[in-house]
Amino acid sequence: MIGTITEFIGHFHPVLVHLPIGILLLAALLFFLSAKEKYQSLRPAVGISLLAGACSAILSCISGYFLSTTDDYDQQLVFQHQWMGIATAILSVLAYLIFKQQKSWFKWIMILLTLMIIVTGHLGGSLTHGSDYLTASLGNIKNNTGNATLKPIADVQEAVLYADVVQPILQSKCYSCHGSNKQKGKLRLDQQEFILKGGKSGETLVAGKTDESEMIKRILLPKEDDDHMPPVEKPQLSKNDIALINWWVASGADFNKKIKELPQNEKIKPVLLALQSGRVTEEIKISAIPLKPVEKARDSILLKLKAAGIMIVPVAQNSNYLSANFITTENIDKHIGLLLSIAPQLIWLKLGNTKVSDSGLAILAKLPNITRLYLDNTKISDVGLQSVKQLKQLQYINLTGTSVTLNGILQLKELKNLQELYLYKSGVTSADYISLKNIFQKTKIDTGGYKLEMIASDTLLVKPPLGK
Amino acid sequence: MKDHSKIINESLEEKNRFFTRRHFLKEASFGFGGLALANLLGGCNFNDSTAASNILFDPANPLLPRSPMFAGKAKSVIYLHMAGAPSQLELFDYKPELMKMDGQDCPQSLLEGKKFAFIRGVPKMLGPQAKFKQHGESGAWISDYLPHLSTIADEVSFLKAVTTDQFNHAPAQLLMHTGSPRLGRPSMGSWVTYGLGTENQNLPGYVVLTSGGRNPDSGKSVWGSGFLPSVYQGVQCRSEGDPVLFLNDPDGISRDLRKASINTINEINQQQYKEFKDPEILSRIAQYEMAYKMQISVPGVMNIADEPQYIHDMYGTKPGKESFANNVLLARKLVEKGVRFVQLFDWGWDAHGTDANLAIDIGHINKCRSVDKAMTALILDLKQRGLLDDVLVVWGGEFGRTPMQENRAGKAVPFKGRDHHTEAFTIWMAGGGIKKGGSYGETDEIGYSSISGKTTAFDIQATILNQLGFNHEKFTYQFQGRPFRLTDVSGRVITEILA
Numbered sequence: 001m002i003g004t005i006t007e008f009i010g011h012f013h014p015v016l017v018h019l020p021i022g023i024l025l026l027a028a029l030l031f032f033l034s035a036k037e038k039y040q041s042l043r044p045a046v047g048i049s050l051l052a053g054a055c056s057a058i059l060s061c062i063s064g065y066f067l068s069t070t071d072d073y074d075q076q077l078v079f080q081h082q083w084m085g086i087a088t089a090i091l092s093v094l095a096y097l098i099f100k101q102q103k104s105w106f107k108w109i110m111i112l113l114t115l116m117i118i119v120t121g122h123l124g125g126s127l128t129h130g131s132d133y134l135t136a137s138l139g140n141i142k143n144n145t146g147n148a149t150l151k152p153i154a155d156v157q158e159a160v161l162y163a164d165v166v167q168p169i170l171q172s173k174c175y176s177c178h179g180s181n182k183q184k185g186k187l188r189l190d191q192q193e194f195i196l197k198g199g200k201s202g203e204t205l206v207a208g209k210t211d212e213s214e215m216i217k218r219i220l221l222p223k224e225d226d227d228h229m230p231p232v233e234k235p236q237l238s239k240n241d242i243a244l245i246n247w248w249v250a251s252g253a254d255f256n257k258k259i260k261e262l263p264q265n266e267k268i269k270p271v272l273l274a275l276q277s278g279r280v281t282e283e284i285k286i287s288a289i290p291l292k293p294v295e296k297a298r299d300s301i302l303l304k305l306k307a308a309g310i311m312i313v314p315v316a317q318n319s320n321y322l323s324a325n326f327i328t329t330e331n332i333d334k335h336i337g338l339l340l341s342i343a344p345q346l347i348w349l350k351l352g353n354t355k356v357s358d359s360g361l362a363i364l365a366k367l368p369n370i371t372r373l374y375l376d377n378t379k380i381s382d383v384g385l386q387s388v389k390q391l392k393q394l395q396y397i398n399l400t401g402t403s404v405t406l407n408g409i410l411q412l413k414e415l416k417n418l419q420e421l422y423l424y425k426s427g428v429t430s431a432d433y434i435s436l437k438n439i440f441q442k443t444k445i446d447t448g449g450y451k452l453e454m455i456a457s458d459t460l461l462v463k464p465p466l467g468k
Numbered sequence: 469m470k471d472h473s474k475i476i477n478e479s480l481e482e483k484n485r486f487f488t489r490r491h492f493l494k495e496a497s498f499g500f501g502g503l504a505l506a507n508l509l510g511g512c513n514f515n516d517s518t519a520a521s522n523i524l525f526d527p528a529n530p531l532l533p534r535s536p537m538f539a540g541k542a543k544s545v546i547y548l549h550m551a552g553a554p555s556q557l558e559l560f561d562y563k564p565e566l567m568k569m570d571g572q573d574c575p576q577s578l579l580e581g582k583k584f585a586f587i588r589g590v591p592k593m594l595g596p597q598a599k600f601k602q603h604g605e606s607g608a609w610i611s612d613y614l615p616h617l618s619t620i621a622d623e624v625s626f627l628k629a630v631t632t633d634q635f636n637h638a639p640a641q642l643l644m645h646t647g648s649p650r651l652g653r654p655s656m657g658s659w660v661t662y663g664l665g666t667e668n669q670n671l672p673g674y675v676v677l678t679s680g681g682r683n684p685d686s687g688k689s690v691w692g693s694g695f696l697p698s699v700y701q702g703v704q705c706r707s708e709g710d711p712v713l714f715l716n717d718p719d720g721i722s723r724d725l726r727k728a729s730i731n732t733i734n735e736i737n738q739q740q741y742k743e744f745k746d747p748e749i750l751s752r753i754a755q756y757e758m759a760y761k762m763q764i765s766v767p768g769v770m771n772i773a774d775e776p777q778y779i780h781d782m783y784g785t786k787p788g789k790e791s792f793a794n795n796v797l798l799a800r801k802l803v804e805k806g807v808r809f810v811q812l813f814d815w816g817w818d819a820h821g822t823d824a825n826l827a828i829d830i831g832h833i834n835k836c837r838s839v840d841k842a843m844t845a846l847i848l849d850l851k852q853r854g855l856l857d858d859v860l861v862v863w864g865g866e867f868g869r870t871p872m873q874e875n876r877a878g879k880a881v882p883f884k885g886r887d888h889h890t891e892a893f894t895i896w897m898a899g900g901g902i903k904k905g906g907s908y909g910e911t912d913e914i915g916y917s918s919i920s921g922k923t924t925a926f927d928i929q930a931t932i933l934n935q936l937g938f939n940h941e942k943f944t945y946q947f948q949g950r951p952f953r954l955t956d957v958s959g960r961v962i963t964e965i966l967a
C-alpha cells in the first residue's frame with residue numbers, strides 16, 4: 001500500500017519539476033532586470049519568486065525521490081540528478097534567506113542557481129528521453145528511430161549475424177528501455193554479457209530454443225497482450241526483424257559467426273536477400289521491381305515522353321525504374337519508339353485499350369527489362385508477339401480481347417519467368433488450353449469465360465406476408 | 469528546419485487566398501521578405517519524391533500520375549459501400565448460439581453502459597434469419613442470402629471483427645471514408661488521387677456512383693476533398709440516364725470554337741493564378757480542361773449499353789435504369805480505362821424492421837439479391853481480364869447490426885429488424901494483393917463483440933493505402949500548421965490478410 005502511494009506521488013515529478021525551473025529562472029530574470037533603474041519596481045517580486053521557487057523545488061525533490069525508487073533508471077544518472085536537484089533546492093532556500101540582506105555578492109548566488117537549474121534539468125531530461133536526446137536531431141550520431149532499421153549490407157553472407165544484423169535491430173527498437181540509460185524489468189540488451197544474464201523474468205535467451213527464450217516469446221505475443229514487446233505505443237519490429245532475431249536464436253544465438261556459417265532454410269533466404277538490397281521489409285512481398293539498381297533516366301528524355309502524351313511514372317519514389325501508360329497517347333506507333341531512350345529503366349508497359357499495332361510492337365524486342373506487359377483489347381496478332389518472345393524478364397502478359405492464337409502464344413514458351421498469362425476473349429480456344437497447360441507448366445493461364453448461373457432468387461422478390 | 473519552411477510556405481499559401489489589392493500594397497514588403505526567407509530556408513519537399521517524379525509533376529496539372537512511396541500491388545480501388553449497414557449476422561458471421569437465444573430477453577450484461585441508436589429498455593434476442601454453409605476450400609461461412617458470392621469464397625478475405633465508435637449513419641460513414649466522424653476531412657479517394665494522380669487525363673481520377681434511390685446519409689462530404697485542393701474531390705456521375713449531362717456542344721458551337729473559348733478562359737485564369745497564387749484557380753483550370761476532354765471520352769466509357777450480352781447476363785445489368793449492378797459494371801469499365809478510385813454507394817440497407825423493405829427477412833434479402841450477382845461478377849470479370857491483382861475491391865457498411873431484435877421506445881417493431889451496432893461487423897476485400905480465402909478476426913458466441921483480431925476504419929484505410937504503395941503514417945498533407953493523415957494518429961496495416 002505504502003509502495004503504491006509513494007509511486008503515485010512519484011509520478012507527479014515530471015509535472016512538478018517544471019515549476020522550480022520556471023519560477024527560479026524568472027526570479028533570476030527579475031533580479032537582474034531590477035538592477036536597472038527602469039525596472040527597479042520589480043525588486044520586491046524577486047523575494048516572492050524565490051520563496052515560491054524554493055517550495056516547489058523541495059516538492060520536486062520529494063516526488064523525485066519516490067519516482068527514483070520505482071522505475072529502473074540508470075543508477076549513475078539518477079545519483080547525479082538527485083544530488084544536483086537537492087543542492088538546487090537548498091541553494092534556492094538559502095537565496096531566499098540571503099536576498100533580504102542585500103549583499104553585493106548575491107548576484108553570484110543567482111548566477112550559480114541558474115546554472116544549477118540548467119544542469120539538473122538536463123540530467124533529468126537525459127533520464128527520461130535518453131542521454132543523446134538533445135543532440136540526436138543534429139546529426140545521425142545514433143539512429144534511434146525509423147522503420148528502416150537496417151542499412152543495406154554489401155554482402156550479406158559475409159556479414160556477422162549478431163553485429164551487423166541483430167544488434168542494429170535491438171539498438172533501434174529495444175535499447176531505449178533496455179540499454180545503458182534504462183533497464184526496464186532489470187534487462188539490458190546492449191552488450192553480450194547483459195543479454196546472457198537476462199532480466200527479472202527469467203532467461204532472455206536459450207540458444208537454439210526459441211520457444212523457451214523470453215525475448216522471442218514476448219516479441220511473438222499478440223499486440224493486445226500486456227507483455228508484448230516492444231510496447232504497443234513504441235515502434236514495432238517488422239516481420240523481417242522478427243524473422244531475423246528468431247533465426248539468430250534458433251541457430252544458436254552465436255555472437256560471432258558470419259551468416260554464411262549458419263544453416264539457412266527457405267524461409268530466411270528471402271529475408272536475407274532483402275537485407276542485401278536494403279529495402280524495407282513490407283515492400284518486399286508486394287514489389288515486382290528488379291533487385292539490380294539502375295541509373296536515373298535523364299530529365300530531358302522524360303519531358304520528351306511526356307510531351308508525346310505518354311504517361312511515365314517511376315514505379316516508386318525510391319526507384320529509378322519506370323512504368324509507361326499509353327492510354328491517352330495519340331499516334332502510338334509514331335511515338336512508341338521514344339521508349340528506346342528509357343529501355344534500361346522501363347519495367348511496366350501498358351498498351352491496353354489503345355490503337356497499338358503489330359508493327360508498333362516491334363520495338364519491344366529492344367526493351368529487355370519489361371516485367372509486366374498489357375496488350376489487352378488491342379488489334380495485335382501473333383505477328384506482334386514475335387518481339388515479345390525477346391522479353392526474358394517478362395512475368396505478366398495480358399492478351400485479353402486480342403486476336404492472338406495458339407501459334408502466337410507458343411512463341412513465348414522460352415520465357416522462363418512468365419508467371420501470368422491472360423487469354424480471355426483472344427483467339428485461343430478452350431481446346432488449345434489443354435496443350436498450353438502442358439507447355440507452360442509454371443505459368444498461371446486464365447482463359448476466362450466465367451459464368452454466373454442464373455438462379456431463381458436473382459429475380460424473385462421476397463414479399464411481406466399478407467395482412468401486415 | 470524542414471518543418472519551419474513547411475509552416476512558412478503553408479501560411480504564405482493561406483495568405484494568398486485572402487490577398488486583395490489593398491492588402492498587397494500594405495503587406496508587400498513583408499510578403500516578399502517572407503518569400504525570400506522561405507527560399508533561404510530551402511524550399512520544402514512535400515512528397516519526398518525523387519527528382520524524376522518532380523520533373524514530371526506539373527503544379528498546373530494536379531491530376532498527373534505520381535509515384536507511390538513504394539511499389540504497391542494495387543493500382544486502383546473499387547469501394548462498394550452498402551449505405552445503411554448490412555447485417556453481418558445474416559451474411560457472414562454465423563452464430564448458432566444466437567439461434568438458441570432467439571426470443572429471449574437480452575442479458576443485462578450486454579446492455580449495461582451501452583448506447584444504441586434506437587433500442588431502449590430490454591430487447592429480445594433475434595436469431596440468425598439466414599441459413600449458413602461453409603464454402604470453398606477456405607471454409608468461409610456465407611449465408612444463402614448471397615448464393616453467388618458463396619461460389620467465389622476463395623477469392624476474398626473477410627475481416628470479421630471490424631469495430632467503430634459511431635452508431636449513427638452519417639458520422640460512421642464519414643469515419644469510414646474520411647478518417648473522422650466530423651465534416652471537413654478529405655475522403656480516402658481524394659487522398660489516393662492526391663497521392664497517385666490518375667493515368668488517364670481524359671477522365672476524372674475519382675468517380676462516385678450511387679444507387680438505391682438516395683445519396684448516403686453523410687451527403688457529398690463523404691467523397692469531398694476536405695482541405696486538399698478541390699480538384700481531388702470525387703466526381704459524382706448520374707446513375708440514371710446519361711451519366712454526365714450536357715456532353716454535346718450547344719447548337720452552332722463547333723468543337724474548335726469550344727476549344728478556343730476554353731483556352732481563353734484558362735488563360736485568364738492563369739493570369740489570375742499568377743496574381744493570387746490560389747491553388748483553387750488551378751483546380752478550376754484543370755476542371756475546364758477535364759470537361760472538354762470528357763466530352764469525347766465519356767460517351768465511350770460511361771455507356772454500359774455497348775457491352776456484350778454475356779456481360780450483361782453475368783452482372784445482371786439492365787442499361788438505362790438506376791441500379792447497383794449497372795454501377796458495378798461501369799466501375800469495371802472505368803478502372804480498365806485508368807480511373808484511380810471508384811466509390812459506389814448503395815442505399816437501403818438499414819434493416820430496422822420498421823417496414824417490410826427494412827425487414828431482415830424480407831427487404832434485406834431483396835437488397836442482398838440486388839447486389840450479390842453484380843459484385844460476384846465484378847470479381848470474376850476483373851480476374852478473367854487479368855486485372856484482379858491491380859484492382860483492390862472493398863465491400864462493407866459503416867457499422868454492423870445488433871444480435872438483438874430492434875425495439876423502438878421499448879416496443880417491438882412490426883418486422884424483424886436489428887439496430888445499429890458498433891462492436892462487430894464484417895467487411896471483405898479482394899484483389900489488389902489481398903490474400904485469397906483469408907479471414908481475420910473473431911466475435912463472441914452471439915456475435916455481439918469482437919474478441920480477437922479487432923480492426924477499425926483506420927486499419928482498413930491503412931491497409932488500402934499500403935496496397936497502393938503508401939505508408940499511411942508518412943503520407944501527409946500540411947494544413948493549419950501541422951501534417952494531417954488519413955488515419956490521423958491510428959491505423960495498422962492488416963498484414964494478416966495480405967497475400
